[in-house]
Amino acid sequence: MAHDAQLRIDLDDTTPVIRQIVDQMRTLMVEGHLTVGTFLPSIRRLALDLGVHFATVAEAYRELAEEGWIQISHGRGAVVLPRLVPAENPESSQQFRQKLRNLLAEARSQGVGTATLVRELESVLEGIRS
């Protein structure tokens, strides 16, 4: 869905901008908003649009390329690649479980109700499956 392929960077967030870019782009690719073969904006254009340094966007693209999500082509930006999903392993599952516990604890501490959390998780999973 093209209209959902937006990056949103919060400059007041303690999370570094590069991490926000990488995490959001990975999410968009997993959820299917950025399909295989889609050309992403050039590093220069994305840096201009977000108002961040070229090196920040370049580093984010490099990280996604190392994970196998995109291929960077000079002068044309980057293209989304078909990515083989690695086999599930106990270590990555454990890391994910800890991150999820931290995230849910943060949400609860900010007043997000359990029912809301369940509903949001189901909605996100539905988006990934479709």
Add this chain to the structure above:
Amino acid sequence: MTPAWWVEAGVVILLTAILNWTPVWRRRNLWFGVTVDSEFPESQEAQRVLSRYRIAVVLLATAALALMPLHLVLIGPALLTIGATLAYSWARSQTLPFASRKPHVRSASLLASPESFPGGWWFASAPLMLVAITAAILYTRGEAQSWPLLAHTLLPWAILTGSAAGILYGSPRGRVASAVELESQFRRVSILILLLCAWGAVLVNCATALHWTTPYLSLILLSPMLYLVRLIRIRRGTSGGDGTPDSCWKAGIFYYNPADPALFVEKRFGVGYTFNFANRIVWILGALLAAFLGLMLTTAVIRANH
């Protein structure tokens, strides 16, 4: 009261009107160069700041007209411009305590289509062909001595078309999600105005070189003005901030942000675009332009003395 006095008085009056209205030619969430909540401009504090700014502008205009009998060239417009800048800066300082506390979120589309000049590169570069054709006609007529007049056309064409290219390739496409569509329109109209001005300058100069004078020729330069009205309307209809930090706007007029790679950003005072003065390219281009103008001036002085 000489004709020059009347012209200068007219400039002061026109400038007063523009300075009076400029603060309201703004995005809905900007007030004297400060990002505010959308309801703030209707508040008593905001209107009081605007009234005091306007009173200052009128008083400066009165002083400017009173000084004109001293026959100091451009003393009136200079006093008005400098004074209004200080008044604007004061108004901004009064608005800063009411700056919006909302988080600074910027957005960018990953699927936006690449942009190009309206009409393509052909439309932007066709004036050069016009200059070449005019030069050829002058040569066939035996009037090649008019070529320097044509050469002078190239500088305004280069500046205007270069500025349009600078906005197209060197400014953000819209950093606030709620304003992307209107910002896109604002960019397209701004670029179109610059290209039309470039066309107008070349057409007028070529016609003058060919001795094709007609009263309708000056109307060509008026067509961009029609788009200027549209530009103001788009600006006033745009909500949200502009995605640039308030702290990087010096006196609310000059944008200086070393962390921002943009060459041009939308103005907060007036309508259009302004430079990011922290970008080295701005200073390089400025130095090149100054060198070129210095060379032209020196050449003219040498020719005059010989």
